[in-house]
Structures are given as C-alpha cells and as structure tokens.
Amino acid sequence: MKKLDYDIVVVGGGPAGLAAALEASVNSNLKILLMERSERLGGILEQCIHNGFGLSYFKEELTGPEYASRFIKEVEKKDNIDIKTGTMVIDINPDKVVIAENVEDGLFQVYAKAVVLAMGCRERTREAITIPGNRVSGVMTAGTAQRYVNINGYLPGKDIIILGSGDIGLIMARRMTLEGCNVKGVLEIMPYSSGLVRNKVQCLDDFDIPLYLNYTVTAIHGKDRVEAVSIAKVDDRLNPISETEITVSCDTLLLSIGLIPENELSKSAGVKLDGVTKGAIVDEKRETNIKGIFACGNVLQVHDLVDNVSAEAKIAGRSAVEYIEEKFDKLDKPIELKPGNNIAYLVPHRIEYKINDEKYIEIYMRVHKPMEHIRLCVLDEKGNILDSYRRDIVVPGSMETIRLKSEFIRNYDFIKVEVQE
Amino acid sequence: MKTDVLIIGGGVVGCAIARNLSQYNLDTSIVEKDNDICMGTSKANSSMIHSGYNINGSTLKGKLCLKADVKRYDRMCNELNVEYKHTGSIFAGFNEEHLKIIKAEVENAKKNGLEGVRILNHEEVMKFEPNINPEVKYALFDPNTGTINPFEYTLALAENAVMNGVKVYLNAEVLNIIVKDKKIESVYTTIGSFQPKIIINSAGLYSDKIAEMVDEIDFYVHPRRGEYYVYDKKWRDFVNHCIYSPPTSVSKGMIIVPTVDGNILCGSNAQEIPDKTDFSTTKEYLDYIYRENIHMMFPGLPRMGDVVTTFAGLRAASNTEDFIIDYAKNTPTMINLVGIQSPGLTSAPAIADMVEEMILNIAEFSGIKMTKKKEWNPIRPVRPNLGKMSNDEKTKIIAENPDYAKIICRCETISKGEILDAIHAPIPAMDVDAIKRRTRSGMGRCQGGFCGPRIIAILHEELGIDPLDITKRGGRSNILLSKSKNLSLFEREGNNEKIRL
Amino acid sequence: MEEKTKIICTSCPRGCIITVTHVGKEIKEINGYTCKRGVIYAKDEFILPKRVLTSTVRISCGELPMLPVRTESAIPKNKIIECVKKICEIDVKAPVKLGQVICKNICNTNVDLIASRDIHKVV
Structure with missing residues (x-):
C-alpha cells in the first residue's frame, strides 16, 4: 500500500473543504492534500444551479456553480495544495492516518499532522421516518432529484408532491415547475415552514404551489411506481388525524425532511459527537476532542447558507495551520458554552484559547421554536446578563449568530446563551 | 424451446x-x-434457518425441516460460499405460562432428535443477551438455529x-x-x-x-402478510441470537434476528390479505410489531431514526x-x-x-434418462467482496483491476468493479434493486440517494439500456420518466391541478 | 377604485405581510411592514416583480450533458415561463466558459442568458 505524507489533509472538496484548504494554503507553506470522492470539486454546489449564494461572503448574488468556481479556481492555483478527486476516504484513525482509495493510486495511506473534516451532510430518507406503503419507484429525496434534473438532464417524474418544506424541497418545487412538471403541493408536518421565507415566496407563491402546514404523508400507494399518496393533517403531537386523510394521485414523491451530518469517518477517528447537531463537539478553533482533527461546514452543523460554511471552514483551515505551527495559547481552563431556554445548540461548544487581537468570537445557534420580539442573552455562571442581542423574530429554520465580545472570555467555567422575552 | x-x-x-x-x-x-x-x-422473510425444535415432526414440513439440519447447511453453504451464521436461538419467557411452553418445547426438541436444547435462568439469559428486557425470567436456548441471507x-x-x-x-x-x-x-x-x-x-x-x-x-394458496423492520448496522452487536418473543394476548410471538450482514431484522405479524401482489407495509402493523415485539424484547431499539428500511413479505400458506x-x-x-x-x-x-x-x-x-454427470461442480465461486478483504488483499485486487478502487456506493463502500461483476454474473443484475441485492449498494443510510444516479449510468453503459427504461425492480418501476427540456410537458392537460384543502 | 395587494417581504425570516393600497398602478399607501427594508421591497415587488431565472441547457461534447445557465440580471416575473420554453430549444457545444452568453436578449427582456460554469470539451 502506497504511503504519503502531508501536513494537512482536508476530507471533502465541497464548499467547506475548498475554503479550509484555501485558507490553510494562504496562511502557510504547509503541504496540503484535498480529497474529494466525486470526479469534480464543488460538492453539492455543482447541482445547486439556483441563485442566492454569496450575498454575505462575496457581497453579490451567485448561483451554486459560480460560487464554487470562485474557490475552485483559487485552490487550483495554489502550489501547496494537491488535489485528488475520484478519491474515497474510507478510514481515519485517531493518529491521523487516513486510508483512501482511487483508480490512480489504488488503496493508499496518508500520514497527516492535521486533518480537516469537511464531508458535508446527507438527506434523511423515507426510511428515516418509516412512511408505510409500497416500496415503489418514484420516491426519492429532493437532492437526488436535483442531481437527475440538473446534472443528468432527466426528470424523475411529472406529477409531483413534496413532503417537507426544507430549502431543497422548495427549490425543487420551482425547478420541476420550470421543466414543465406539475408540483401539486408541499406538505410540512410542523406548524411552520423550515425553509427560508424568500424560497417560500419565490419557489412556491410565484407558481401558485400550495404549502400545507401540519400535514404529512401517511402512506405510499402503487404497484411498481408511485400512483398516489395518502395525506393527513396531524395533531399537536404530530400524529395523523385519520378523519382528515385523503388520497392524492401523483407519480413522484420528493422528500425534503432534513439533513444529517455525514460523520461515519469522524466516528472511526474517535471524534465525539453532539446529540443535537449530530456533528462533532468542537472548540472555537473547530478542533474536536482529538488533537489536530478539525471539523467545519455541514459535517459539523447543518447550515442554511453556504456563506456561513465558507466562513466556518476558514476558521478550521487557519486553526489547522496554527496547530501545526504551535501558535495556540490556551486559557487556564476552558469555558463551556451552555444552551439555555429555547436554544437547541451552540457551536462552538467551548472556548479553549486566549483571544488575540480579535474583538469577538462568533457563536452559531438554533432555537427550538419560533418566537418574536426576544433577546438572545449571554449569561455568566450566576445568571447575570453579560450581553444581549435584540431579535424581532427567531425561527428554527434560520440559524442565529451572536458575536461574543472578547472581554467576556475570562475566568468562567461556563457561559450560557438563552432566549428571553 | x-x-x-x-x-x-x-x-x-x-x-x-x-x-x-x-x-x-x-x-x-x-x-x-x-x-x-x-x-x-x-426474498422477504425472517431469514432464519430453523432447527425444528418446536415443529411437529410428523407433518411433511416437520420431516423436511428436520432433514435440512445444521450439518447439511454447513456443507452446502461451504460449497456455495454463502455465509451461514450459527447464532443459536432464544425463546424468552416472562411468566409461568411461558415456562410451561418452554418445558413442552424441550420435550418436543428431544422427540425431534435435537441436542443441546435447554432452559436458561434469568442470569444466563442476561449473559447471553445483555440488552434484552431485564424482566425476562427464563428462556429456552437452542444452539441449532442459524441465519442466512x-x-x-x-x-x-x-x-x-x-x-x-x-x-x-x-x-x-x-x-x-x-x-x-x-x-x-x-x-x-x-x-x-x-x-x-x-x-x-x-x-x-x-x-x-x-x-x-x-x-x-x-x-x-392464500397470502399471509408479515411486515419487518431492518436496523442500521451500527446496532450490529446489540443482539446476539435469533430471538423468539413469547406469545401475548394479541400476538402469537415474533422474531428478532441478527443478520449475517450485521443488521437487526425484526418481524413480523401475520395478516390474511386478499391480494397476492400487495407488499405494502402499514402504520398499524409497524406500530404493533414495535410495541409487541421490538420494544418489549429490546427496549433500547428506537422506533425511528436507525431503521434503514421496513418491508413486507407474503407467506404462501395453503389451506x-x-x-x-x-x-x-x-x-x-x-x-x-x-x-x-x-x-x-x-x-x-x-x-x-x-x-x-x-x-x-x-x-x-x-421419456428422460437420469444419468449423473461425470463433472458436476458443487462449488460456486465467491465474487470479490472488498468489504470483507484485508488491506493487502484489496491492494492486490485493485492492482489487477482499478475499477475496484472506484467507489460508487459510499455508505456501504461498494466499488464499480463489484457492480460490474454483478451485472456480468451468471444471472445478470439488470435493474437497480438487483444490483442492490447482490452488492448491498444503496442499502445503507442514504438508501441509494447518492449511488442511484451513478448506477443508472453504469447500467446504461454496460447493458445499453436507455436510462428511461431502467427500473428499480422490473415491470413498470421506471426511475426516470422523461428527459428534461421536454416542451410537451408544458402543454399537458391538468398540468395545473394542485392539492386544494 | 382603491385596491389592496398583499406582498410577503423576503428581506428577513420574519416574512412580514405588507399591504399595498393602490389605484391601478398608482400606490396610495403601504402598511404592515416592520422595517424600512419592507417598504422598499413592497414598492419594487408591486411595480414590477423581477427574478433571476436559472436553468440548464443541453450541451454536446462536454464532460457533462447539461450546462447550468442564468439570466445575467433579473427579468420580469411574467416572462419566466416564456423564457424556460425558449431554453428548451437551445443546444450548445462544449467548451463553454462561465459567463459566456448562451442566448442574447432572451425573449426580448434586454437580458442575456449566460453560462454559470465552465464545461470542458471531452474527446
């Protein structure tokens, strides 16, 4: 088996991996290897041909391929980044030995000083919510349909129902409509849409596609291919109300019912995961519990905006360099960040290092349930409010960010963030 | 012909x-x-190789089941290169009623000539199955039961x-x-x-x-439907034996099987249905199986989340x-x-x-003559399965054929080489599920979301099937219904019918 | 005759429902917004709603069978379906460069349809 040595190995060539590799390369002369399982760099952005990317990162509105190409072109120019596409990483161990395979090198090992995990996420499937009925063709995730349509040039169906109001589902409602398909409606089990308002307006309302909240699919019918689905309203505990059940004909059911970080490799490396985000537990450098292994992008927490993925990946890329160059200056003891009232999670999970010249650390979070006119409050151990941030509205589908001021990074065991009315 | x-x-x-x-x-x-x-x-059943300890040995099915014993299976699976897992089985008992059944079964096992069938006390059961419902009091253990794919x-x-x-x-x-x-x-x-x-x-x-x-x-023949759950391989070591759950007031008892592939298979109910083509699962019975079997026997197994699939099988019951x-x-x-x-x-x-x-x-x-062939080969050679190879073996086979290094299914790590082998096997795989059954591609967490489009491309390249004609499992289970850029779709009748509630 | 048109603001996740009161095309009053961005959004959206259209066109001799395309800037919303039908008829040949004009002044919108990625030629 071939053996290679690199300073930094970046696993995944999507938006997170690209930005991490680029940032590491800009800040050092270290030898970097970027590995991507697909034949081309760019990850999921390749199939996200719609616009809406880059408003915060590039201050202009781009499509997915345009956004990706800005990074790809830079990465390809760097002499200290080697790129291996068509390469599947199959194992990472806690000593940062990475095993991968591709047609050119066969099975090979890479000894790395630091590893950046940037594997992204996958979609939840029909099976994840066990929709009863027949195991017919014509049921697929919105992302799979997106690939068939945008990359392969085929339509998975003509008369379509979409379950779940995630952004990919909304985007695909418009995309299928623009190919001449009939999207009959979008169903969301929760009392609120999980996608961005902008997508609801521009992807559904523009085309008169109805969105039904508190509705779900209760059964899939058909012998070989979907012929119809049963749908029903759900009660407060999300159980279908049988009297409201009706059957609607369709030839395709697309699912947009959530994304899950793809952490199988992280687990083999011994990385500890957060039960809520399903991503790694990290400090502000995006370092996991395994020294020298960093995580960023959707493998760490599912983001709404690729702009945030790129920003987070830059932190991880820069931190990998600092780790190798031993530039870290630790606090006497780490400060744990604790989610309080109506906060589902916080990333990072703890602060480990003294702050240098930065004025703040960005903290990402999501709320459990929608609320209006609230404050996101930062509290010390005793419950005193250190700082607070007004928000007109917070919803689970939209990630919130606060800037934790450097003055608060001092001798606390923990800092709590919570929603107060 | x-x-x-x-x-x-x-x-x-x-x-x-x-x-x-x-x-x-x-x-x-x-x-x-x-x-x-x-x-x-x-295809769709408990995947158990029964020992017959609890069967009536005087029936035809009893006689035939007892003839197909462990020895026979060991030899045959060796010849066929098929994995046969000697799990043994446990029938769990929670009360005196169950103990009565267990004692009767021990006697029946003796009558059927089976060895090693014995009663376990609570401590022994917990040692055999650390994750089983701790309220279990005793169990019947049969070392002769196994499982197969x-x-x-x-x-x-x-x-x-x-x-x-x-x-x-x-x-x-x-x-x-x-x-x-x-x-x-x-x-x-x-x-x-x-x-x-x-x-x-x-x-x-x-x-x-x-x-x-x-x-x-x-x-x-009347179809009797049973529904099943399959759990993610991360539960691989949660269950060690084939488990029979005891009968309850509403159930005749069900099974939980640690499959050869590392999943946990749980089923099933027995429902008489009129239609021999109705393989649908139902919320009613999936709930029932979870409640009366899975949750009762292994409370640690979740209802959702780690379930990679559910399916239904039809038993061909005679009158x-x-x-x-x-x-x-x-x-x-x-x-x-x-x-x-x-x-x-x-x-x-x-x-x-x-x-x-x-x-x-x-x-x-x-008018036929039954003479034995001089050269009959009982050995069915195994196809390369890279998931079961050491790194050295993998390196060697990839050097011979780099297609084995090209991963198509990321969840199960299945290579293009293995998929091509399935397509060109003695019984060729011609649809997406046929490839899945032979290679496990698409059986993992993403359920074919990633590899589906890639497998369609391979079937198209290898067999020349138009992507629009490629099916999930034959018949009219086509996966793609049109090329994109199809102007005629805009003119379809009823193209604007929405769900109106 | 005074009329009311409801517009959902997409400036933030709040999604305010803004009411534009108007006589014909003339705006009389805007209500229901909670910030300044809402007023601007509602005005633009009422006068002439515009969208950037993204789609794909067939491409031959390329590394991929479809080329992603977009309108260079936003086009009137009511032109979208006409444009996607036009897009169905377009065939291009690799290589194509990001930003390359694929269809000039598509459907007389005064906006060009451009490629949103490079596609290399394969031999």
Missing part, C-alpha cells in the same frame, strides 16, 4: 431443485416471471445450477399449459413457448394458479397449513409444490432431495 425439465418459479425451492437436477445429464430450465430470481416469498442463498443455488448447465429465463411468466394424453405438450410464457417433458411447479404464491392450468385442484408436494392428479409428469411457507427456506434442500426422488420415479414414463 425444448427442455427436459421446466421449473416454474425461481424462488429458493425452484433454485434448490435446479441445483440438484444440474447433477444429471438433463436439460433443465427455470422460468421466472420477474426481472430477477428470488423476488417473492423467498435468503437472497444470497437463493442466488448461489441458481448460479451454481447455471454453472452446471441449467438455463434461467427472466421476465418469463407462464400464461398457459397444454396437456395431451396426460403428457405435457406446451408451456406458453410471455417470452415464448417451452416443450418440457416434466414440469416442476414451484411458483410459490401462484402455485395454485399454475396447477389449475393443468388439472382441477383441491387446494389453494392445509402443511407443505403439499405431489404429482398433479391427472398429469403425473408435473409435480406441484404448494403451501411452502415457514420453514420453507430452511427445508429447501430437503424439498429438492424429495423432488429429485420423485423425478427419478417418473423418469422412464416421461
């Missing part, structure tokens, strides 16, 4: 018979109505038969059988007609329909509830196999032996 023996139905029974017959200088053909073999009852097993039987000269015709549904003077004249199928000297009717759920084409019959294996009443050159339900998977090799005997008895009358 002329053939000596025509086997109708490519399930485990038909394929086991085909393999037995492939030892003879005979022309044997299997006709299967679906796009692959093993598409009915043989039913598809892999059936495929191996069929492939070995094909290696030894048997022909398999897929998408060949029997439409009619013409008999003249007690002899078979012609069998019409959707791919043409056959003129066999002997017919083996191993058509499972449809064996009554096939039998009826020849004779008046006094039996029938007698026993196997019916006999010559057709007025056509002695046809043998009917009817009502092969549990333990049919287990009994298949013994059924094949029995049918072989029956054919020997009618050989002369049928």
Whole structure:
C-alpha cells in the first residue's frame, strides 16, 4: 500500500473543504492534500444551479456553480495544495492516518499532522421516518432529484408532491415547475415552514404551489411506481388525524425532511459527537476532542447558507495551520458554552484559547421554536446578563449568530446563551 | 424451446431443485416471471434457518425441516460460499405460562432428535443477551438455529445450477399449459413457448394458479402478510441470537434476528390479505410489531431514526397449513409444490432431495434418462467482496483491476468493479434493486440517494439500456420518466391541478 | 377604485405581510411592514416583480450533458415561463466558459442568458 505524507489533509472538496484548504494554503507553506470522492470539486454546489449564494461572503448574488468556481479556481492555483478527486476516504484513525482509495493510486495511506473534516451532510430518507406503503419507484429525496434534473438532464417524474418544506424541497418545487412538471403541493408536518421565507415566496407563491402546514404523508400507494399518496393533517403531537386523510394521485414523491451530518469517518477517528447537531463537539478553533482533527461546514452543523460554511471552514483551515505551527495559547481552563431556554445548540461548544487581537468570537445557534420580539442573552455562571442581542423574530429554520465580545472570555467555567422575552 | 425439465418459479425451492437436477445429464430450465430470481416469498422473510425444535415432526414440513439440519447447511453453504451464521436461538419467557411452553418445547426438541436444547435462568439469559428486557425470567436456548441471507442463498443455488448447465429465463411468466394424453405438450410464457417433458411447479404464491392450468385442484394458496423492520448496522452487536418473543394476548410471538450482514431484522405479524401482489407495509402493523415485539424484547431499539428500511413479505400458506408436494392428479409428469411457507427456506434442500426422488420415479414414463454427470461442480465461486478483504488483499485486487478502487456506493463502500461483476454474473443484475441485492449498494443510510444516479449510468453503459427504461425492480418501476427540456410537458392537460384543502 | 395587494417581504425570516393600497398602478399607501427594508421591497415587488431565472441547457461534447445557465440580471416575473420554453430549444457545444452568453436578449427582456460554469470539451 502506497504511503504519503502531508501536513494537512482536508476530507471533502465541497464548499467547506475548498475554503479550509484555501485558507490553510494562504496562511502557510504547509503541504496540503484535498480529497474529494466525486470526479469534480464543488460538492453539492455543482447541482445547486439556483441563485442566492454569496450575498454575505462575496457581497453579490451567485448561483451554486459560480460560487464554487470562485474557490475552485483559487485552490487550483495554489502550489501547496494537491488535489485528488475520484478519491474515497474510507478510514481515519485517531493518529491521523487516513486510508483512501482511487483508480490512480489504488488503496493508499496518508500520514497527516492535521486533518480537516469537511464531508458535508446527507438527506434523511423515507426510511428515516418509516412512511408505510409500497416500496415503489418514484420516491426519492429532493437532492437526488436535483442531481437527475440538473446534472443528468432527466426528470424523475411529472406529477409531483413534496413532503417537507426544507430549502431543497422548495427549490425543487420551482425547478420541476420550470421543466414543465406539475408540483401539486408541499406538505410540512410542523406548524411552520423550515425553509427560508424568500424560497417560500419565490419557489412556491410565484407558481401558485400550495404549502400545507401540519400535514404529512401517511402512506405510499402503487404497484411498481408511485400512483398516489395518502395525506393527513396531524395533531399537536404530530400524529395523523385519520378523519382528515385523503388520497392524492401523483407519480413522484420528493422528500425534503432534513439533513444529517455525514460523520461515519469522524466516528472511526474517535471524534465525539453532539446529540443535537449530530456533528462533532468542537472548540472555537473547530478542533474536536482529538488533537489536530478539525471539523467545519455541514459535517459539523447543518447550515442554511453556504456563506456561513465558507466562513466556518476558514476558521478550521487557519486553526489547522496554527496547530501545526504551535501558535495556540490556551486559557487556564476552558469555558463551556451552555444552551439555555429555547436554544437547541451552540457551536462552538467551548472556548479553549486566549483571544488575540480579535474583538469577538462568533457563536452559531438554533432555537427550538419560533418566537418574536426576544433577546438572545449571554449569561455568566450566576445568571447575570453579560450581553444581549435584540431579535424581532427567531425561527428554527434560520440559524442565529451572536458575536461574543472578547472581554467576556475570562475566568468562567461556563457561559450560557438563552432566549428571553 | 425444448427442455427436459421446466421449473416454474425461481424462488429458493425452484433454485434448490435446479441445483440438484444440474447433477444429471438433463436439460433443465427455470422460468421466472420477474426481472430477477428470488423476488417473492423467498426474498422477504425472517431469514432464519430453523432447527425444528418446536415443529411437529410428523407433518411433511416437520420431516423436511428436520432433514435440512445444521450439518447439511454447513456443507452446502461451504460449497456455495454463502455465509451461514450459527447464532443459536432464544425463546424468552416472562411468566409461568411461558415456562410451561418452554418445558413442552424441550420435550418436543428431544422427540425431534435435537441436542443441546435447554432452559436458561434469568442470569444466563442476561449473559447471553445483555440488552434484552431485564424482566425476562427464563428462556429456552437452542444452539441449532442459524441465519442466512435468503437472497444470497437463493442466488448461489441458481448460479451454481447455471454453472452446471441449467438455463434461467427472466421476465418469463407462464400464461398457459397444454396437456395431451396426460403428457405435457406446451408451456406458453410471455417470452415464448417451452416443450418440457416434466414440469416442476414451484411458483410459490401462484402455485395454485399454475396447477389449475393443468388439472382441477383441491387446494389453494392464500397470502399471509408479515411486515419487518431492518436496523442500521451500527446496532450490529446489540443482539446476539435469533430471538423468539413469547406469545401475548394479541400476538402469537415474533422474531428478532441478527443478520449475517450485521443488521437487526425484526418481524413480523401475520395478516390474511386478499391480494397476492400487495407488499405494502402499514402504520398499524409497524406500530404493533414495535410495541409487541421490538420494544418489549429490546427496549433500547428506537422506533425511528436507525431503521434503514421496513418491508413486507407474503407467506404462501395453503389451506392445509402443511407443505403439499405431489404429482398433479391427472398429469403425473408435473409435480406441484404448494403451501411452502415457514420453514420453507430452511427445508429447501430437503424439498429438492424429495423432488429429485420423485423425478427419478417418473423418469422412464416421461421419456428422460437420469444419468449423473461425470463433472458436476458443487462449488460456486465467491465474487470479490472488498468489504470483507484485508488491506493487502484489496491492494492486490485493485492492482489487477482499478475499477475496484472506484467507489460508487459510499455508505456501504461498494466499488464499480463489484457492480460490474454483478451485472456480468451468471444471472445478470439488470435493474437497480438487483444490483442492490447482490452488492448491498444503496442499502445503507442514504438508501441509494447518492449511488442511484451513478448506477443508472453504469447500467446504461454496460447493458445499453436507455436510462428511461431502467427500473428499480422490473415491470413498470421506471426511475426516470422523461428527459428534461421536454416542451410537451408544458402543454399537458391538468398540468395545473394542485392539492386544494 | 382603491385596491389592496398583499406582498410577503423576503428581506428577513420574519416574512412580514405588507399591504399595498393602490389605484391601478398608482400606490396610495403601504402598511404592515416592520422595517424600512419592507417598504422598499413592497414598492419594487408591486411595480414590477423581477427574478433571476436559472436553468440548464443541453450541451454536446462536454464532460457533462447539461450546462447550468442564468439570466445575467433579473427579468420580469411574467416572462419566466416564456423564457424556460425558449431554453428548451437551445443546444450548445462544449467548451463553454462561465459567463459566456448562451442566448442574447432572451425573449426580448434586454437580458442575456449566460453560462454559470465552465464545461470542458471531452474527446
């Protein structure tokens, strides 16, 4: 088996991996290897041909391929980044030995000083919510349909129902409509849409596609291919109300019912995961519990905006360099960040290092349930409010960010963030 | 087409018979109505190889099940390169009623000649199954029960038969059988007609329909549906033995099986349904199985989240509830196999032996000669499975063929090389599920979301099938319905009908 | 005759429902917004709603069978379906460069349809 040595190995060539590799390369002369399982760099952005990317990162509105190409072109120019596409990483161990395979090198090992995990996420499937009925063709995730349509040039169906109001589902409602398909409606089990308002307006309302909240699919019918689905309203505990059940004909059911970080490799490396985000537990450098292994992008927490993925990946890329160059200056003891009232999670999970010249650390979070006119409050151990941030509205589908001021990074065991009315 | 023996139905029974017959200088053909073999009852069941400790040894199914014992399976699976896991089984008891059943079963096991069947106390059960419901009081332990991948097993039987000269015709549904003077004249199928000297009717759920084409019959097959859960491989070590849950006020008892592939399989209910093509799962019974079996036996298993799939299988129950294996009443050159339900998977090799005997008895009358081949090869070579190889073995095979380094299914780490092997195997995989069953591609967490488009591309390249004609599992289960940029779609009638609530 | 048109603001996740009161095309009053961005959004959206259209066109001799395309800037919303039908008829040949004009002044919108990625030629 071939053996290679690199300073930094970046696993995944999507938006997170690209930005991490680029940032590491800009800040050092270290030898970097970027590995991507697909034949081309760019990850999921390749199939996200719609616009809406880059408003915060590039201050202009781009499509997915345009956004990706800005990074790809830079990465390809760097002499200290080697790129291996068509390469599947199959194992990472806690000593940062990475095993991968591709047609050119066969099975090979890479000894790395630091590893950046940037594997992204996958979609939840029909099976994840066990929709009863027949195991017919014509049921697929919105992302799979997106690939068939945008990359392969085929339509998975003509008369379509979409379950779940995630952004990919909304985007695909418009995309299928623009190919001449009939999207009959979008169903969301929760009392609120999980996608961005902008997508609801521009992807559904523009085309008169109805969105039904508190509705779900209760059964899939058909012998070989979907012929119809049963749908029903759900009660407060999300159980279908049988009297409201009706059957609607369709030839395709697309699912947009959530994304899950793809952490199988992280687990083999011994990385500890957060039960809520399903991503790694990290400090502000995006370092996991395994020294020298960093995580960023959707493998760490599912983001709404690729702009945030790129920003987070830059932190991880820069931190990998600092780790190798031993530039870290630790606090006497780490400060744990604790989610309080109506906060589902916080990333990072703890602060480990003294702050240098930065004025703040960005903290990402999501709320459990929608609320209006609230404050996101930062509290010390005793419950005193250190700082607070007004928000007109917070919803689970939209990630919130606060800037934790450097003055608060001092001798606390923990800092709590919570929603107060 | 002329053939000596025509086997109708490519399930485990038909394929086991085909393999037995492939030892003879005979022309044997299997006709299967679906796009692959093993598409009915043989595919969707408990995957258990029963020891028969609890069976009535005087019934036909009891006799055949006991004949297909551990020794027989060890030898056969060795020849076929099929994994057969000796799990042993545990029947868990929670009260005095259950203890009574357990004691009776121990006696029955003795009567059936099985060794090692014994009663475990609470401590022993907990040691055998640390994650079982701790309220368990005692259990019956049987070391002779095992499990197998039913598809892999059936495929191996069929492939070995094909290696030894048997022909398999897929998408060949029997439409009619013409008999003249007690002899078979012609069998019409959707791919043409056959003129066999002997017919083996191993058509499972449809064996009554096939039998009826020849004779008046006094039996029938009624589908009895069972639903199952499959758990993610991360639960691999959670269950160690095949588990029988005890009967409750509402259930006759169900099973939990740690499969050879590392999943946990849990089922099933038994529901009489009218439609032999209705493989749908229901919320009602999935809830019931979870409540009465899974949660009761292993409270740690979740209802959702780590369930990689749920499915339903149809048992081919006969009106007698026993196997019916006999010559057709007025056509002695046809043998009917009817009502092969549990333990049919287990009994298949013994059924094949029995049918072989029956054919020997009618050989002369049928005009065939049953002479054994000089060179019959019982070994079905294993195809490369990179998931089971060491790094050195992998490196070697990739050096010979780099396609083995090109990963198509990321969840199960299945390479293009393995998929090409499945497409070009003795029984070729021609649809997406056929590839999935042979290689496990698409069986993991993402359920084919990632590899689906790539597998369609490979099927298109290798077999020249238009992507629009590629199916999930044959029939009209097409995956793609149109090319994009299809102007005519905009003009369709009813193209603007929305759900209005 | 005074009329009311409801517009959902997409400036933030709040999604305010803004009411534009108007006589014909003339705006009389805007209500229901909670910030300044809402007023601007509602005005633009009422006068002439515009969208950037993204789609794909067939491409031959390329590493991929479809080329992603976009309108260079936003086009009137009511032109979208006409444009996607036009897009169905377009065939291009690799290589194509990001930003390359694929269809000039598509459907007389005064906006060009451009490629949103490079596609290399394969031999």
